[in-house]
Amino acid sequence: METLRSLVGDPVPFLATVWRRQACLLRPPTPLAPPVTLADVDAALASGLLRRPYLELVSAGQPLDQGDYTSARSVMGHDFGGYADPAKVMRQLDAGATLLMRKIEHWHSGAAALTDRLGAELGRRIEAFLFVTPPGRQGLSPHRDDADVFVLQLHGSKRWQVHAVPEDGHWQADPEPDPGPVRLETTAHAGEVLYIPRGAPHSAVGHTAGLSFHLSLTVRQPGTADLRTALARRLNDGLDLPRLPVDPAELRRTAAELLDHYREQLAALTPEDLCAAAETVPRPGTGTAAPEPARTLTGLAATLQS
Incomplete structure (x- = not known):
């Protein structure tokens, strides 16, 4: 701690x-x-790569128009908007944003x-x-x-x-x-x-x-959306059903297996289990596996020279 x-x-x-x-x-x-x-913020703005929605300017509770603080960039004949324009950002700060x-x-x-x-x-x-x-x-x-x-x-x-x-x-x-x-x-x-x-x-x-x-x-903190996501993950654990039942009889059998599986999962699930699962639901951009050590270009160059 x-x-x-x-x-x-x-x-x-x-x-x-x-x-x-x-x-x-x-x-x-x-x-x-x-x-x-x-100074870090100055460097990020000056880099030319910072873009909405990573930055926004607001004043008295209202967001400013995107064009008031960003500019477009042309790459290979295509225009891409939303890039931070340091001069515009500073003018808006001077104006109180x-x-x-x-x-x-x-x-x-x-x-x-x-x-x-x-x-x-x-x-x-x-x-x-x-x-x-x-x-x-x-x-x-x-x-x-x-x-x-x-x-x-x-x-x-x-x-x-x-x-x-x-x-x-x-x-x-x-x-x-x-x-x-x-x-x-x-x-x-x-x-x-x-x-x-x-x-x-x-x-x-x-x-x-x-x-x-x-x-x-x-x-x-976990909320209702996390509980729903955790419940869906738990209910679908261990399911092995045909993706495309070929006729009405197989579709009915698949529906019965699905309901039986859900009933079994729900019968064994407690509120405490669901809350614990909600706290460990992977968020967008994260995963359960440990991340690989970060590699760098300088490290790669040194490896290739050795």
């Missing part, structure tokens, strides 16, 4: 009294070294290592999002996230309002026009971590004294 410790301090009281219950601002005694910097960068663990090695470590400690899928907000500006309106969120303030500061945690599961991960009374109002400064429980409406405004830069680590 060393990664969690660098975010919350002692993990034991945090998990026992705070986790999934209430928002709080944390000042870990040994804070995590910044896993990503503004917030830069949102999604799932940076896909391209940033430091963020990938951090999400892998925290995910292993919590047994959950972790995603990383970056926000760059000009002074006194608000990017997103009050909204709910379908995840617990650790907000790592990396540069500058931001004023937050967090509302109550939902009492049941009848809510959507969407903008929340009526978030209810504020339960926590606080300013996160560089080196501090704000924890927001899953589903708690929240919003933030950049501090008037400078640029705000923060990293949000979202901890995804």
Whole structure:
């Protein structure tokens, strides 16, 4: 739990009294070294390869038009749109828009290592999002996230309002026009971590004294969709049926075998089993097998020269 410790301090009281219950601002005694910097963002924008939906610009809860911050590229006579245009992005930031960068663990090695470590400690899928907000500006309106969120303030500061945690599961991960009374109002400064429980409406405004830069680590929890996926996988385990029954009699036999198999699987399945299976359902882009060690071109060149 060393990664969690660098975010919350002692993990034991945090998990026992705070986790999934209430928002709080944390000042870990040994804070995590910044896993990503503004220079990294500059390099990603300058690379010419960053593209929507990995980045978006928003202002006062509204997304900007794609053409306001991207340009098209022509490759082999075909135009491909959605590429980040650094000059346009900077003009929009100057005008007060917030830069949102999604799932940076896909391209940033430091963020990938951090999400892998925290995910292993919590047994959950972790995603990383970056926000760059000009002074006194608000990017997103009050909204709910379908995840617990650790907000790592990396540069500058931001004023937050967090509302109550939902009492049941009848809510959507969407903008929340009526978030209810504020339960926590606080300013996160560089080196501090704000924890927001899953589903708690929240919003933030950049501090008037400078640029705000923060990293949000979202901890995804299993939901109804995961239960359905896990159930489908369990029900279909061990099935060996003809793909194309040739006549009505064989189709009926196949239907009977299918129903018998499902009944047997359901009779042996408990809610605890299904919940456990939902926590291990592979997500898009992941698999059950261990990934192969990453190869590099420099390593290949060295191998071929030896």
